[in-house]
Amino acid sequence: MVPNGAVRARKYLDDGRGEVVELPAGDVTVGVIRIGETVRRPHQEQSWAVATYLDHLASVGFTIDGLPASPRFLGLDPEGRDTLSFIPGDVAGAELEPWVLTDALLESVALLVTALHHASAAFEPITEPFPPREIAQDPFELVTHLDVTPQNVVVRDGRAVGLVDFDLAGPSTRFIDSVNTAMHWVPLRDPVDLPASSRGLDQLARLKIFADASAWTTSERRMFARFAAGRAALSWRRMRLRAESGGGWARMWQEGVGDVIERRRLWLLDRETAIGRALLSPG
Ligand SMILES: Nc1ncnc2c1ncn2[C@@H]1O[C@H](COP(=O)(O)OP(=O)(O)OP(=O)(O)O)[C@@H](O)[C@H]1O
Ligand SMILES: [Mg+2]
Structure with missing residues (x-):
């Protein structure tokens, strides 16, 4: 330290x-x-x-x-x-190109986040505390990235090899970071909110790939849909509060990010059984 x-x-x-x-x-x-x-x-x-x-x-x-x-x-x-x-490699743009959506890259993102968690385990943020979350501080298991979007992952040869933009890093849990990463990368959204490039994706099959590569336990798989829906509710409240500070957050809110998050929450709850079945299926 x-x-x-x-x-x-x-x-x-x-x-x-x-x-x-x-x-x-x-x-x-x-x-x-x-x-x-x-x-x-x-x-x-x-x-x-x-x-x-x-x-x-x-x-x-x-x-x-x-x-x-x-x-x-x-x-x-x-x-x-x-x-x-600077970390050399390719990073996705706002419009996800086909190379961003391969199963192999998804799997490697899960492995990179797992490696980050191993590397972070012994870090004690004593002298430089991270700013507290505005609403409902996450339980403190470790400090981690918490914003592993396609635009924050460096890729070489179709594999995730680096993380950038640690602005939202802070205390949380491995599983929260992992669920958040799955949400961005699978991606977990109501299909009406998927960009054209992601529309053909089999979201449940990709979620299973991510869960397996992340070695989620049986109980994590069982609770995933409800847990992720709860995180969506929290993220809606955090985004609304941040929007009050103006700037980019306010613009995102005006563009309807809150509605996208709420549709995600409902989509996850509607599919709770199917998601559990996919995650717990063998192989
Ligand atoms: N250290 C780095 N190595 C390689 N590329 C980087 C690095 N930092 C940033 N980039 C590139 O610049 C882009 C924007 O940088 P960054 O993600 O740090 O800021 P941002 O996304 O604009 O910030 P925010 O997410 O807070 O709005 C990234 O998507 C990535 O393409
Ligand atoms: Mg970024």
């Missing part, structure tokens, strides 16, 4: 070299750019806590194929931006 002051004192001396490349915009953070082998992001409230977590992941060797699977926090550049190492 790196002491508080050591992280805060870290400066990245920009040598001015390296091509400036704009990175695909997400929903919330404005102004993420790449300069050479670094990524610059606006400094945020949680940046120091995230920095200590990224230091921990590097110190325990969170790597895939010998390469870092999470960015290094390099320090603040002269303009006061967070500077992180």
Whole structure:
């Protein structure tokens, strides 16, 4: 664990070299750019806590194929931006391309998240507490990513090899992080909310692939549909509260993200039996 002051004192001396490349915009953070082998992001409230977590992941060797699977926090550049190492590979855009939707990639995402959980287990966030969740703090089993969307996973050769954008990282449980990841990657949505590119997917078959690769227990499989529906209800309340702070959250709410979450909740509950059967089927 790196002491508080050591992280805060870290400066990245920009040598001015390296091509400036704009990175695909997400929903919330404005102004993420790449300069050479670094990524610059606006400094945020949680940046120091995230920095200590990224230091921990590097110190325990969170790597895939010998390469870092999470960015290094390099320090603040002269303009006061967070500077992180760039992880080479492909990342999905807002419209999911066919290569993002293969079963092999889905399986590798589950394995990457499991590897993250192993790497995170011994991390104690003592000196840099993460901001508390606004509503219903999750139980604290470990610190983990909590936002493993297709736009936050780096892919090489059709396999998930890196995680970026640790803005929502914080204390939670393995299973919550895993359920949240399944929701984004299977994806678990009412089919009316699926983009055209995802419409032909067999959602229950993909959920089973994800559950098997994540080694979910029998009881986790049994409770999954209800548990995920409960998380959807919580996420609706959190999103509504964040929307009050304006910016990207407010725009997402205006665009109907709350309705999408509520349809997901109902879709999960309507299919509770079928989902349980798929998850508990042999093979
Ligand atoms: N360290 C990194 N290595 C490789 N690519 C990165 C890295 N950080 C960001 N990217 C790329 O830039 C994109 C946007 O960065 P990031 O996910 O950090 O911010 P964001 O999604 O805009 O933020 P938010 O989710 O808070 O709105 C990512 O989807 C990814 O393509
Ligand atoms: Mg992102």
